[in-house]
Amino acid sequence: GAGVSQSPSNKVTEKGKDVELRCDPISGHTALYWYRQSLGQGLEFLIYFQGNSAPDKSGLPSDRFSAERTGGSVSTLTIQRTQQEDSAVYLCASSWTSGRSYNEQFFGPGTRLTVL
Amino acid sequence: GESVGLHLPTLSVQEGDNSIINCAYSNSASDYFIWYKQESGKGPQFIIDIRSNMDKRQGQRVTVLLNKTVKHLSLQIAATQPGDSAVYFCAENGEGGGNKLTFGTGTQLKVEL
Numbered sequence: 547g548a549g550v551s552q553s554p555s556n557k558v559t560e561k562g563k564d565v566e567l568r569c570d571p572i573s574g575h576t577a578l579y580w581y582r583q584s585l586g587q588g589l590e591f592l593i594y595f596q597g598n599s600a601p602d603k604s605g606l607p608s609d610r611f612s613a614e615r616t617g618g619s620v621s622t623l624t625i626q627r628t629q630q631e632d633s634a635v636y637l638c639a640s641s642w643t644s645g646r647s648y649n650e651q652f653f654g655p656g657t658r659l660t661v662l
Numbered sequence: 663g664e665s666v667g668l669h670l671p672t673l674s675v676q677e678g679d680n681s682i683i684n685c686a687y688s689n690s691a692s693d694y695f696i697w698y699k700q701e702s703g704k705g706p707q708f709i710i711d712i713r714s715n716m717d718k719r720q721g722q723r724v725t726v727l728l729n730k731t732v733k734h735l736s737l738q739i740a741a742t743q744p745g746d747s748a749v750y751f752c753a754e755n756g757e758g759g760g761n762k763l764t765f766g767t768g769t770q771l772k773v774e775l
Contacts, residue, residue: 581765586767586768587767588765589706589751589753589763589765590765591763591764594761602762641761650708650711651763652708653707655703655704656704656705
């Protein structure tokens, strides 16, 4: 079966430009997560979506970052006016549900963003 | 704030030996702890998890130990193989439970032939 997919796999952009990163979760998974991984570091939580509930945006580092999830499936992470410190691997994960119970998260391969 | 951290950034072991990767956590409200394996260029892959009401859980060649008294988590890999070479992360689901994970910085495991 298909896992979590992300596109593009690599993105090089110039400082100040906007970028959009896409995530296709596993079919049927109601929860979707975005993380950021800087070089040699662990994963930093950004945002998660659970069904039709309002997303938890507590990890977004600035108002230049936003994310949408359309139709409870595909999600897009948008970074406006990119800065060099935004360079990182952006990982998406999905799970059956979230809430109070823990459910295994399945990760995509990530999008490597390089801001010149 | 609350954090999860690892004691050793790099661990080198001989093929066939056992590996032990350690992790310290600080959020006593976490009810799940998870180990992930990340190979170069790939996303993290689930290895094993343990609930806070347990102190040991075994999988295939892997064992996770949880010591809540000292807030310590470890991953033991038996008969380490070259394919085990990767970065290993511990994660906890923090205050409020659920799936919002906090990750440690990772340990690079290198298996020498």
